[in-house]
Amino acid sequence: METRPDKVNRKLSALINKIIFMGKKNIFEFRGLKLYPSEIHLILVMNETPTNASHMADMLNVTKGAVSQTISRLVKKGVLVKEKDPFLKNELTLIFTPLGKELFQAYKRISQTVDGKFMDKISKFRDDELAIIDRFMDEILELPDQIKDLHTNR
């Protein structure tokens, strides 16, 4: 017979698998234009905290080269334009094109719909139950770095 902790552990594995799987397929289409996860990720960060490419690389946890490449693709797709501040020709500032703005708004709408589905699920739980779930997520959030170390070690 499967104990409760084992069951929770098993379901957690299933959940992690599902999340990893979904993360790869997260493609957004807008008027025949396809945005891929790394591109979406970038414009979300760019919208949230406008900054230069190097800092964005830090926030996205990738190299500057990767950011540069992703930006170039978004420029080619007509979503962004690169602007150079005449007083800071060194750094890069990114601006949405009109198409980019529309696309971003459309993404936000869909994103909120998905968010709503999550909230629907969450609202099925009482406040005291959510407190437990909250505590559980905190515990799990403490783990990832240890796991990474374990796998690269030895």
Add this chain to the structure above:
Amino acid sequence: METRPDKVNRKLSALINKIIFMGKKNIFEFRGLKLYPSEIHLILVMNETPTNASHMADMLNVTKGAVSQTISRLVKKGVLVKEKDPFLKNELTLIFTPLGKELFQAYKRISQTVDGKFMDKISKFRDDELAIIDRFMDEILELPDQIKDLHTNR
């Protein structure tokens, strides 16, 4: 003031983020040999339910071409050998090499260590609390294959 459901939703986003990030960095090293996520995934499935390549493709949610390529890489690395049953020349059966067996055992050990860390966290909760967490994961697992977006820490 942030409400409880909002807080849970926010933490869930953070958790999903970390899981996706972790999923990409899940590299296993054994005696100078590096196994990448797709390769690990494959030998796990292969060990759990030995079957032909097409069926493995279904279980891994990729095309048979992808499976074929991953198998070839594992053969080249000396982890697996391809065997053909003389009565089923059509299909493929995979066998671990001695190195492959050792490697797999080593992976299992590390994997169990990681699992232990998860179980440590899980064991901090009472049975009735785990029942709630279990129910919560069921709800999230029910959601269609649409991913919650990342880096929108509203």
Add this chain to the structure above:
DNA sequence: CCTCAGTTTTTAGATACTAAACTCTACGGT
């Protein structure tokens, strides 16, 4: 003016995957 540090770009190479063409085998019907 030259060098250094910081920013961005480019290039080469790697993993991972798909779609589609292709090969090989097995089997059923005539």
Add this chain to the structure above:
DNA sequence: ACCGTAGAGTTTAGTATCTAAAAACTGAGG
């Protein structure tokens, strides 16, 4: 016995994503 076809596996070309390292550019200080 032959043909056609279905199924298993492979190969190829192309895409996305990323890293590491070299290169290109800019601004500032001695």
